[in-house]
Amino acid sequence: MAILPELALLTGALAFFALSLSKHLDDNQVRNTAVFFGVVTFLCALISVHQESTSFAGCYQVDLFSQFFKLMISLGLVFALIGGQDLKGIDKAVRPEYYMFLFLSCLGLMSLVSAVELITLFVSLELSSFALYLMIPMRDDRTGTREQMEAGIKYILFGVLATGVMLYGMSYIFGLTGTTYLQEIVPGLKKIVSQPAAFFAVVMVLAGFFYKLALFPMHFWVPDVYEGAANETTGFIATVPKLGAVALLIRFVIMVPGDVRIIVDLMTVLALCSMFYGNLIALVQTDVKRMLGYSGIAHAGFILFGLLTLKSNGYATAMYYISGYVFMNLACYTVLSHVSEKGENLSIKDLNGLHKRQPMMALLLALGLFALAGIPPMVGFMGEFLLLTEVLKEGPRFLIPVILAAINAGIAIYYYLSVIKAAYTEDADERPGVAVNTLTKVAGAALMVIIVLMGAFPARIIAYADTAVKTIM
Amino acid sequence: MDCLIIQEGFPLLSFLIFFPLAGALVLLFFSDEKFARRWTLGVTLLEAAFSLPLITGFDTTTVKFQFAEAHQWIPQWNINYILGVDGISILLVLLSTLIMPFCVLASWRYIKTRVTPFMFCMLIMQVSMVGLFVALDFVLFWVFWEFMLIPMYLLIAVWGGPRKEYASIKFFIYTLAGSVFLLVAIIALYLKNGSFFIPDMMWQQYSTPFQVWVFLAFFLAFAIKVPMFPVHTWLPAAHVEAPTAGSVILASVLLKMGTYGMLRFCLPITPEATFMLAPYILWLSIAGIIYGGFTALAQHDMKKLVAYSSVGHMGFVTLGIFILNSRGIEGAIIQMINHGVTTGALFLCVGMIYERTHSRELRLATGVGKYMPWYVTFLAFFALSSFGFPGTNSFIGEFLVLAGTFEVNKPLALAAIPGTVLAAAYMLRMLQKIVWGGTDNPDQSHLTDLNMREIVTLAPFLLFVFWIGLGPQPFLDMIHTSVNHLLTQLHGIDGATVAATLLR
Numbered sequence: 004m005a006i007l008p009e010l011a012l013l014t015g016a017l018a019f020f021a022l023s024l025s026k027h028l029d030d031n032q033v034r035n036t037a038v039f040f041g042v043v044t045f046l047c048a049l050i051s052v053h054q055e056s057t058s059f060a061g062c063y064q065v066d067l068f069s070q071f072f073k074l075m076i077s078l079g080l081v082f083a084l085i086g087g088q089d090l091k092g093i094d095k096a097v098r099p100e101y102y103m104f105l106f107l108s109c110l111g112l113m114s115l116v117s118a119v120e121l122i123t124l125f126v127s128l129e130l131s132s133f134a135l136y137l138m139i140p141m142r143d144d145r146t147g148t149r150e151q152m153e154a155g156i157k158y159i160l161f162g163v164l165a166t167g168v169m170l171y172g173m174s175y176i177f178g179l180t181g182t183t184y185l186q187e188i189v190p191g192l193k194k195i196v197s198q199p200a201a202f203f204a205v206v207m208v209l210a211g212f213f214y215k216l217a218l219f220p221m222h223f224w225v226p227d228v229y230e231g232a233a234n235e236t237t238g239f240i241a242t243v244p245k246l247g248a249v250a251l252l253i254r255f256v257i258m259v260p261g262d263v264r265i266i267v268d269l270m271t272v273l274a275l276c277s278m279f280y281g282n283l284i285a286l287v288q289t290d291v292k293r294m295l296g297y298s299g300i301a302h303a304g305f306i307l308f309g310l311l312t313l314k315s316n317g318y319a320t321a322m323y324y325i326s327g328y329v330f331m332n333l334a335c336y337t338v339l340s341h342v343s344e345k346g347e348n349l350s351i352k353d354l355n356g357l358h359k360r361q362p363m364m365a366l367l368l369a370l371g372l373f374a375l376a377g378i379p380p381m382v383g384f385m386g387e388f389l390l391l392t393e394v395l396k397e398g399p400r401f402l403i404p405v406i407l408a409a410i411n412a413g414i415a416i417y418y419y420l421s422v423i424k425a426a427y428t429e430d431a432d433e434r435p436g437v438a439v440n441t442l443t444k445v446a447g448a449a450l451m452v453i454i455v456l457m458g459a460f461p462a463r464i465i466a467y468a469d470t471a472v473k474t475i476m
Numbered sequence: 477m478d479c480l481i482i483q484e485g486f487p488l489l490s491f492l493i494f495f496p497l498a499g500a501l502v503l504l505f506f507s508d509e510k511f512a513r514r515w516t517l518g519v520t521l522l523e524a525a526f527s528l529p530l531i532t533g534f535d536t537t538t539v540k541f542q543f544a545e546a547h548q549w550i551p552q553w554n555i556n557y558i559l560g561v562d563g564i565s566i567l568l569v570l571l572s573t574l575i576m577p578f579c580v581l582a583s584w585r586y587i588k589t590r591v592t593p594f595m596f597c598m599l600i601m602q603v604s605m606v607g608l609f610v611a612l613d614f615v616l617f618w619v620f621w622e623f624m625l626i627p628m629y630l631l632i633a634v635w636g637g638p639r640k641e642y643a644s645i646k647f648f649i650y651t652l653a654g655s656v657f658l659l660v661a662i663i664a665l666y667l668k669n670g671s672f673f674i675p676d677m678m679w680q681q682y683s684t685p686f687q688v689w690v691f692l693a694f695f696l697a698f699a700i701k702v703p704m705f706p707v708h709t710w711l712p713a714a715h716v717e718a719p720t721a722g723s724v725i726l727a728s729v730l731l732k733m734g735t736y737g738m739l740r741f742c743l744p745i746t747p748e749a750t751f752m753l754a755p756y757i758l759w760l761s762i763a764g765i766i767y768g769g770f771t772a773l774a775q776h777d778m779k780k781l782v783a784y785s786s787v788g789h790m791g792f793v794t795l796g797i798f799i800l801n802s803r804g805i806e807g808a809i810i811q812m813i814n815h816g817v818t819t820g821a822l823f824l825c826v827g828m829i830y831e832r833t834h835s836r837e838l839r840l841a842t843g844v845g846k847y848m849p850w851y852v853t854f855l856a857f858f859a860l861s862s863f864g865f866p867g868t869n870s871f872i873g874e875f876l877v878l879a880g881t882f883e884v885n886k887p888l889a890l891a892a893i894p895g896t897v898l899a900a901a902y903m904l905r906m907l908q909k910i911v912w913g914g915t916d917n918p919d920q921s922h923l924t925d926l927n928m929r930e931i932v933t934l935a936p937f938l939l940f941v942f943w944i945g946l947g948p949q950p951f952l953d954m955i956h957t958s959v960n961h962l963l964t965q966l967h968g969i970d971g972a973t974v975a976a977t978l979l980r
Contacts, residue, residue: 316552358593373626379619388615392553392663406660413649413656420629420645428633428641462550469552 005056005065008048008073009113015040016106023099030095034088037102038442041084044109045077061184062120067471071322072116072250079243079329080109083235085446086337092142092233092346101141105239108134112247121173121183124251125166128215131247132162135240142233143346154231161214161224169211175204189258196263205266208255215248217296218303219277229296234343237292238336241299242329249306249325253318256310257476270311271404277304278411285418291339291349294418295332298375301415302328308408309390315476317393319469324390326464327374327382327457334371334450338364342437351422356431364437365426367447374454376419377412382458387412389461479675480544480560480612481535487545488529489559492573493607495523500599509591513584516595520576523602527573534566536953539961541612541675549613554671558612563958564739565609567809567951571816572605572729574936579721581933582824586720586831587635594635597627598721605729609736614662614672621733625651628722628730636717643710643717650710654700661693665745678744679965684752691749694742695757701734704757704794705764708787715783716836720827723779727786727823728816735793735812739805743797743962747969754798761798762891764791769898773905778826778836781906782819785862788895789815789870795892796877799884800966805959806952807876813951814861814869814944821858821937825851828930829910832923838906842913847923852911854926854934859907861941863899869944 018040022033052070057063084105093101111131118124140155177183179201180191195201214221229237259266281301288294306328309321341364342357343349357365374381377388395405439447457464483489499519503512535542541560549557561569580598587594604624611617625648633644664686665677682690700707711731715723743750768788775781793815796808828851829841845852861868864875874896881889926934944951 358590378626379622384619384622388618388659388663389553391659392666395660395663396667402660402664405663406657409656409660412659413653416652417645417649420648424633424641424645427630428644462548462552465550465552 004051005054005058006063006117007051007054008044008077009110011040011044011047012106012110012113015044016103016110019099019103019106023103028095028099030098033098033102034090037084037105038081038088040106041077041081045074045081048074048077059123061186062123063114063117064119065117066474068253068475069117069250071468071471072246073113075326075329076109076112076116076243076246079246079333080105082330082333082337082446082450083239083243085442086333087235087238087340088442089340090233090235090346091340091343092235094141094143097141101138104134104138108132108138108239109243112244115247116250119185119254121177121185121188125170125173128211128247128251129166131244132166132215135236135244136162138236138239139228139232142231142236145345145347150231151233152231154228157231158224158228161221165211165214165221168207169214172204172207172209172211175200176208179204185254185258192258202263202265205255205259206269209252212248212252212255213273216245216252216303216306217300218307219273219280219300222277222280222300222303225296225300226293229292230290230348233346234292234336234340234348237296238333238340241295241336242332245299245303246325246329249321252307252310253321253472254475256313257318259313267311267313270307271401274304274307274311275404275407277301277307278408282411282414282418286414288418289350289352291335291351291354291422294351294422295335298415298418299332301411302375304411305387305390305408308394308404312393312397314393315469315472317390318472319465320386320389320393322468322472323382323457323461323465324386327386327454330450330453330457331371331374331381331383334367334447334454335375337443337447337450338368338371341439341443344435351425352429353434354422354425355429356434357426357437359431360434361437361439363444363447364439367451368426369423370451370454372419372423374458376416378416380455380459382454382461385458385461389465479540480546480558481538481540481542483543483545488526489543489561489606489610490545492523492527492569493559493603493610495519495526496599496602496606500596500603503592503596503599507592512592512595513580516598517577517580519599520580520602524573524577527570530561530566530570534561534954536563536957539563539957544612549616553666555615556613556673557616558673559610559616560612561610563955564809564962565736566954567813568729568732568736569606569609571732571813572602572609575724575728575816575820576602578820578824578933578936579724581929582724582827583719583721584929586827590634594631597630601627601631601725605725608733612674614666614674614677616672617674618659618662621655622652624730624733628726631722631725632714632718635719635722638717639713640717643713646710647714650700650707654707655697657693658697661690665690674740679747679969680745682746682748684748687746687749688752691742691746691753694737694746695753698734698737698742701737702731702790702794703734703787704760705767705787705791708764708768711787712780712783715786715823716777716779720823720830723783723823723827724820727782728820731786731790732812732816735790735797735808738794738797739809739962743800743966747966750798750800750966754800757798758795758885758888761791761795762888762895764788765795765892765895766898769895769902772902773898775902776838778829778838778841778906779823780836781838781902782822782826785822785899785902786815786819788899789819789862791895792874792877792892795888796873796880799877799880799888800963801880801883802959802963803876803883804880805963806955807873807878807880809955809959810944810948810951811870811873811877814873817937817940817944818858818861818868818870821854821934821941822862824934824937825855825858828926838909840918842909842920843911843917844920844923845911847920848925850926850931854938855910856907857938857941859903861945863903864896867942867945869941869948872944872948 115127136159142151285297374383544560547557604620608620772784796804864870
C-alpha cells in the first residue's frame, strides 16, 4: 500500500513498453492511456498520503514528507500530460516510448523523495535523469538543425558532470561518517562540522542538487535544453523534477547544523546571483521557452531563500512555493504546447492576439504569468512574500539580501508583462486560431483555480507542509 | 483589537468587496455585449446602493474602526482578514462605490470592442478599490494594492489610445517598482510587532533611524501613486492613453490611494520621521503645484491638460497632509474627494467631446458652445470648480489647506498662491477656447448636444460640486473626529520627543 503511487507509475511504464511493441497505434489511444495512468497515479498518491513505512532495509522511507511531494509530483504529472497531450513535437512512432520514459522519470522522482540512503538516492536520481536525457532528442527533426541533439548532449554532459561532483561529495560523507544512511550521517556530521572536509562534502553534494534545481552557477544547461527540447518535454523538465530537487535539498540541508554560518552565507549569495542572473537575462529573451527558463533560474533563487533559514517554517514555505511554481509554469506550458501549431518553438510574437484566437488559453497564460511575477492574490505572490518574511526573521543581516530579492520581483515584471501584452493587446494578424479540447479546458480551469486558491488560502497547505517537514527533522 | 467596533450580523464591507467579484464571475459565463453592459451597470448601482448604509450607520463621534470584521486568515504568520472604516477612509470608500456606475455609463458607447472583458475589468477594479480602503491588515492591503494593477493595466493596454502599450507598461512598472520597498518595510514592521494588524503598528516606539527608513519606503510608494513631483511622469501618459472610464477611475480613486496611504501609514506609524521630513515634502508639494500649473498651461491636448492639473491639485492634498494641523488635514481629505469629483467629471467631459470629434486637440474642439449648450454649461461649472471658485467644492478644500498652511508657515502658503492663479489661467483658457474659440473655428455644426445618458452621467457630479461647495459641514463632520484623534496622538508624540530632548 505504501508504495502504491510508485507501482502505478511502474505499471504505466510497462504498459507503454507493451504498447510500443504493437505496430498499429492509434494516437488517441496512446494519449488517453497516458492521461489515464497519470490520473490513476494521482489517485494512488491521494490514497496513500497518510501512509508511513520503512522498507528495503531502511533505505526507503514513506512518510508525510515524501507523500506530500508524491502528491505534488503526480498532480504535476497529470497536468503535464494533459497540457502536452498532443505531443506535436514528438514523432508518432516513438510516442509510446516517450511516455514510457516520462513515467520512468516520474518513478525516479518519487523514489527520490522517499530515499533516505545515499545509494538509493543516487540510483533514483539517475533513473529520473536518464529518462529525461532520452526524452529530449526524441523531438522531431523538422528544422534540420538538430538542435534537440545539441540540447540532449548538453543536458547529459552537464548532468553527468554534476552527478560526478555529487558522487564525489557523497564519498567524502561516507568516508567521514562511515555510513550511507542519512539518519546516521546527521549526528556523525555534527561532530566534525568544523572541519573543512565536512564543509567540502556538503557543498559538493548540494552542487549536484543545484544542478537539478537549475540554480546559479549550475544553470548553464537551462536555456539551451529548454529551447532544444519539444514544448511538451520542456513543460515537464521545467516543473516536476524541481519538486524532487527541492525535496532532496531539504533532506540534505536539514543535516546542516544551525551554527554553520558559512553554508548559509554561501546559499544567500547563490540565491541572489540566481535571481539577478535569471531576471536580467530573461529581460532580453525573445523565445518564450528561453525566457521561462531564465525566469526559472530566478525562482530557484527564491526557493533557496526559504531553505537557508534552516527552520521548519522556511522549509514548509519553500515546499509551498515550489508546488505553486510547478502549477504556474504548467499553466504557461499548457498554453505554449497548444499554441504551437506543429510543435515548433514560439517567440513572444507568436502569442500575438491570443485573446482572440483562444480566450481561455490567453486567460490561463495571463494568470500564470501574473502569478510568476508575484502579483497577489496568486500563489507566486504569497510564496515570495512569506519567504521574504521568513528570511528577514533570521536577523537584520538579511535585510540587504531581502531588499535585493524584492528589487528582483520588480525587475521580473517587465518580461512577464511583455508576453501578456502580446497576448492581449497585439493584433492576431494572420495567425490561426488555437484548437483546445474539453479535457484541456477542464485542466486549464483547474490550474487557474489552484493558482488563485493556493495563493488566497495558503494557511492549510503550509501547515501541512510544516507537519510533513517536522517528521523528518 | 479594541479599536474595532465589530459589525454584528450582515458583513457589509465584505459584501461590498466580493459582490462585484461575483458579478464579474457571472460575466465569464454570459458574454453577450448588451447583457454585459446592463449587468455591470446593475451590479455597480446595487453596490452603490449597498454602500449607503455606511453613511447612515456611521458614528461620527468615535475614533474606532466601524463596521469591522475580523477573521483568521493565515494564523502561522498572524495574518488576518480585518476590515473596518473610520473617518479617514469612509468618504473614499463612498467615492469609489458611487463613481463606478457613472464610469460604466460613460463607457456605454465609448467602448466598442471587447465590451464584456472591459466590464469584467471594471468590476474587478471595483473589488480592489473598495478592498484597499477598508483593509486593516497590511497583507490584505498589499494584496489589493498590487492586484489593482492588473485590471488598470488591462484597461489602458487594451482599450487605450495610440501609445497605450508604452503608457500601460510605464504605469505598471512605475507603481510596482515604487512599492518594492514598501513590502520590505511591511515585513520589518511585522517583525517588530508580531502582527500585520495596521492599528497595532501605529504609535509604537520605534527608533528614529528605523522610522526614517520605513517612512522613506512608504513615501516612495505613495508618492509615485499620488503622483508627486518629480515621480509624476507616468500620470500624463497613462491618463492620455486610458479610455474615459479608465481616466476617471485613475484620477478619482487611484491617485487617492497614495494620499490615503500617507494619512493611514506615514503619519501614525512613523510620526517622528514625519516631523523630520515634512518640511521637504511640503516644498515638494509646492513644486508640484507650480509645475503642474505651468505645464497644464502649455498643453494642447485636453486630456493632458486635465492630467497635469491633477499633479497641481494633488500637490494641495499633500501640502494639507504634511502641514500637520487639523485644517490642513481636513482640507486635504475634502480636497481628495473634490479632486475625485471635479477631475473625474472633467475627464468625462473630455471623453464626450472625443466621442464626437475623435480628437482631444484643443484647437479642433473650439467653438462648440453654440452647438452644445448643455455640454458647455456642465463644462463651465466643472472648470470653475477645478480652480477653486467660491461656491464650488474645490474652494472649500483649497481654502482649508491654505488656511492651515498660513497658521504654520506663511512663506509656504504664499508660495502656494500662484498655483491657484495658474489653475484659473489654464482652466479659463480651455473654457474660452471650447465655448467660443476664435475666428478660425473648425465647422462644429455636425455636433449633437449631450443625450440623456450623458446628462445623467454628469448631473450627480455637479450635485456634489455644489453640495460640498455650499454645505460642506456633513462631510467635515464625518472626518473630524478621526482627524482630531490622529493629530492629538501625533502631537503627543511630538511633545514627548521634544520633552525628551530638552531633559537630555
